[in-house]
Amino acid sequence: MNNSVVKIENVSFKYEGQEQYALKDVSFQIYDGEWLAIVGHNGSGKSTLAKLLNGLQFPEEGRIQIGGIDLTEETVWDIRKLIGMVFQNPDNQFVGTTVQDDVAFGLENNGIPREDMVERVQSSLKSVKMEQFLDQEPHHLSGGQKQRVAIAGVIALRPKIIVLDEATSMLDPRGREEVLDTIRELKNDHQMTVISITHDLEEAAKADRIIVMNGGELYREGIPEEIFQMDEELVGLGLDIPFPVKMSKMLKAKGIPLNKHYLSEEELVTQLWTSHSNK
Amino acid sequence: MDISLQQVEYRYQANSPFERLAIQNVSIDIPSGTYLAIIGHTGSGKSTILQHLNAILRPTEGKVVIGDREVTNAKKQKNLKEIRKRVGIVFQFPEHQLFEETVEKDICFGPMNFGVSEADAKVRARRAIKQVGLSEDILQKSPFDLSGGQMRRVAIAGVLAMEPDVIVLDEPTAGLDPRGRKEIMDMFYQLHKERNLSTVLVTHSMEDASQYADQIVIMHQGQVYKKGTPREIFYSPEGLIELGLDVPEVVRFQQKIEETFGTKLAKTCITLDELTDEIEQLFKRGEPK
Numbered sequence: 001m002n003n004s005v006v007k008i009e010n011v012s013f014k015y016e017g018q019e020q021y022a023l024k025d026v027s028f029q030i031y032d033g034e035w036l037a038i039v040g041h042n043g044s045g046k047s048t049l050a051k052l053l054n055g056l057q058f059p060e061e062g063r064i065q066i067g068g069i070d071l072t073e074e075t076v077w078d079i080r081k082l083i084g085m086v087f088q089n090p091d092n093q094f095v096g097t098t099v100q101d102d103v104a105f106g107l108e109n110n111g112i113p114r115e116d117m118v119e120r121v122q123s124s125l126k127s128v129k130m131e132q133f134l135d136q137e138p139h140h141l142s143g144g145q146k147q148r149v150a151i152a153g154v155i156a157l158r159p160k161i162i163v164l165d166e167a168t169s170m171l172d173p174r175g176r177e178e179v180l181d182t183i184r185e186l187k188n189d190h191q192m193t194v195i196s197i198t199h200d201l202e203e204a205a206k207a208d209r210i211i212v213m214n215g216g217e218l219y220r221e222g223i224p225e226e227i228f229q230m231d232e233e234l235v236g237l238g239l240d241i242p243f244p245v246k247m248s249k250m251l252k253a254k255g256i257p258l259n260k261h262y263l264s265e266e267e268l269v270t271q272l273w274t275s276h277s278n279k
Numbered sequence: 280m281d282i283s284l285q286q287v288e289y290r291y292q293a294n295s296p297f298e299r300l301a302i303q304n305v306s307i308d309i310p311s312g313t314y315l316a317i318i319g320h321t322g323s324g325k326s327t328i329l330q331h332l333n334a335i336l337r338p339t340e341g342k343v344v345i346g347d348r349e350v351t352n353a354k355k356q357k358n359l360k361e362i363r364k365r366v367g368i369v370f371q372f373p374e375h376q377l378f379e380e381t382v383e384k385d386i387c388f389g390p391m392n393f394g395v396s397e398a399d400a401k402v403r404a405r406r407a408i409k410q411v412g413l414s415e416d417i418l419q420k421s422p423f424d425l426s427g428g429q430m431r432r433v434a435i436a437g438v439l440a441m442e443p444d445v446i447v448l449d450e451p452t453a454g455l456d457p458r459g460r461k462e463i464m465d466m467f468y469q470l471h472k473e474r475n476l477s478t479v480l481v482t483h484s485m486e487d488a489s490q491y492a493d494q495i496v497i498m499h500q501g502q503v504y505k506k507g508t509p510r511e512i513f514y515s516p517e518g519l520i521e522l523g524l525d526v527p528e529v530v531r532f533q534q535k536i537e538e539t540f541g542t543k544l545a546k547t548c549i550t551l552d553e554l555t556d557e558i559e560q561l562f563k564r565g566e567p568k
Contacts, residue, residue: 041456042428088454143321169454172320172483174523199456240457243528250555256562269535276540276562 005161005193006030006053011062013048022048024216025062030161035187035194037204040213041238046197049213050165053195054083067160081110084154086167090146093153094138099130102138103153110157124156125149127189128182144175148182155186162186164196168203176200201242205263212237224263231261244268280346280365280444280477282309282332288340289327301327302501305341309479311444314471316480316488318524319498325481328498332447332479333366334359364393367443371450373434374427382408382425382433383418389441400440407436412466428459435463439470445477446470452487464491489513489527489549497524514547529554536561 006029013023023045030036040046051057052064055076064071066079087093096102100121107117125131128148138146147167154162162183168176180203187194196207204210210227212220214237220227228234228245235241241249248261248268257275262268288303302324309315319325330336331343334350343350345362370376379385386407387400395403405415411432417425422433431451438446448467452460468491471478482488488495489509497505497512499522505512512519516526516534526534533548536558544561548554 042454042459043426166454172523173525174320201457235458238456238458243532246551247532247554250551251558254555254559256559265532265535269532269539272536272558273539 003032004029005032005067006195007063007065008049009063009065011052011059011064013052013057013059015048021216023052023059026216026218027062028211028218028221030193030195031209033187033191033193034208035196035206037207037210038195038197038213039199039201039204039210039239040219043215044213044238045216046213047165048216050085050163050195050197053161053163054085055079081157082159083161083163084157084159085163085165086147086150086154088166088169090143090150090170093150094146096138098135098137099125099141099149100134102149103156106153106157120156124152127155127186128152142175143171144178147171147175147179151179151182151186155190158190159192161193161195164194164198166197166199169199199239201240205242212239228261228263281311281344282346282366282445282477283307283344284328284331284338284341285344286341287328287331287338287343289331289336290339293339300501302498303340305501305503307496307503307506309445309477311477312475313494314468314478314480314492315494315496316482316492317496317498318482318485318488319504320523323498324501325498326449327501329368329447329449329479329481332445333368334362360393364441365443366445366447367438367441368447369435369438369449369451371453372431373438373451374422374430377422377430377434377437380421381419382422385422385433386418386437386440389437393441403440403442404436407440408433410439410466410470411436412462428455431455431463443476445479447479447481449481450483451480452484467491483525485525485527485530489530497522509549510547513549533557 009027011023011026012021014021038046038049052059055071067082069075069079071079094102095105103121103124104117107120122131128151130145130148130152168179171179183194186192198204205224207224210222210224211218212227219237228242231241242263244263244265245261248258252258258271262271284305284307287305289301291299291301305328317325317328331338334345334356337350337352337356339352345366348362350356377385379388383401383404386404390400390403391397404418408415408418413429413432422430425433452463455463464487467478470476480492492509495507495509495512496503513526513530516530519526529548529551533544533554537543540561544557548557
């Protein structure tokens with residue numbers, strides 16, 4: 001897993017007319033096949049980072065390399081083929097009048113031959129379990145279904161990397177699970193890299209690695225266990241502590257024997273049961 | 280001001296080929312001073328109910344009583360301004376509705392529309408901006424130079440400046456980070472207490488509903504599925520889980536503990552503190568059977 005697919009080196013960026021830097025001297029790498037969560041308060045630079053990855057904006061200083069190619073105005077079209085983006089609001093991402101037209105849109109734009117296109121539309125909708133909805137109009141779908149169609153549109157282009165920019169934040173719990181399960185399956189089947197920009201710490205806890213942004217700077221990077229050991233420090237950064245960690249802390253404070261702060265509820269319950277039985 | 284929905288039904292585009300039944304047989308009482316949360320999936324009828332609370336929609340069957348006004352399908356309503364003044368709605372992403380040159384003008388727009396003089400409206404704007412936790416010097420800025428979180432607060436101040444008796448919140452924290460979410464929810468709770476408002480919160484978040492509301496209504500497919508206090512609602516969470524709704528983390532964890540330990544805790548816990556105490560008791564009780 002140690003081949004990097006994205007290299008970000010000393011990147012700084014500020015929006016036109018703004019004095020403050022949205023990103024200040026940010027460097028990190030993203031490895032092939034990993035699930036990377038990027039967390040941080042509103043305005044911490046998360047979404048700016050997403051825009052830079054896809055060449056919607058270019059850094060003022062520093063360098064971005066994707067799949068070994070330097071991201072510049074000349075290479076941006078090649079790089080966009082490598083990266084698929086799914087945004088927050090499902091309603092803002094529909095262009096087609098039916099589900100299959102919508103998925104075909106990106107393929108047409110890329111000049112994919114018709115037979116190939118028909119096949120890819122079918123298979124990508126199948127992979128997000130929306131093949132029953134080919135001729136449905138988008139406004140008949142639920143939020144979760146719309147986001148899955150948006151994902152199908154991205155998958156059809158066979159990107160190496162998929163960026164979720166708060167893609168589940170407007171969905172209800174069931175929709176959120178549907179979308180995340182779909183992405184997990186696709187990631188495993190197609191060896192994709194997933195970059196998820198999120199406020200949902202339960203989701204971040206399931207990532208391979210987490211990057212914490214704060215005020216435009218990279219504040220910390222590490223595996224979930226390391227990041228959630230930061231504890232109250234996370235609250236100070238405008239974030240939160242996942243429930244199982246909070247629960248572990250409070251139980252420990254009551255003198256209930258626990259070895260560590262657990263990241264999953266299942267682990268915590270199992271541990272409680274064990275220490276209860278051993279008393 | 281009391282609001283009550285009595286056997287309310289609403290059909291969109293009634294008597295047309297596009298007719299769609301959105302809610303039916305919905306009865307909800309919101310006595311003055313209540314903090315009510317309405318929860319349900321997208322499409323469960325939450326937003327339709329919301330629009331009945333200040334007579335944006337008229338029920339196709341049943342009636343809505345708002346203070347001393349009765350809104351039914353039968354008669355065309357006149358002079359709804361009074362209702363709109365007393366029931367303030369904070370819509371989803373309210374910052375999208377900011378439009379004036381300055382924050383002050385934007386906040387004053389609502390009250391002045393309801394006949395408040397400019398001088399009074401400015402006094403209200405100053406009060407409202409403090410209530411949402413911003414400083415007065417922001418009043419002369421353009422709302423479009425503010426951060427997203429600040430814009431949302433300004434939009435909320437615009438509703439508060441109308442000095443409503445009832446405030447209706449449609450997903451007020453969507454898109455905010457955890458700190459922003461907590462700040463906004465705490466702010467509304469404080470206003471609710473201090474100004475003795477009725478508050479209606481429409482949300483996906485069971486966490487917020489269980490923490491802040493006195494009463495919860497669960498909507499499912501256009502009907503009231505369940506209503507009661509948080510403790511009543513979460514006493515048997517299985518039904519909610521079946522509907523694909525979230526239950527609060529505390530409730531979910533209590534369920535897992537009870538399954539694993541094969542025993543019921545003494546009460547339905549709503550807060551982390553309560554649950555910690557109950558688990559401590561479980562350990563004190565000694566050996567499992």
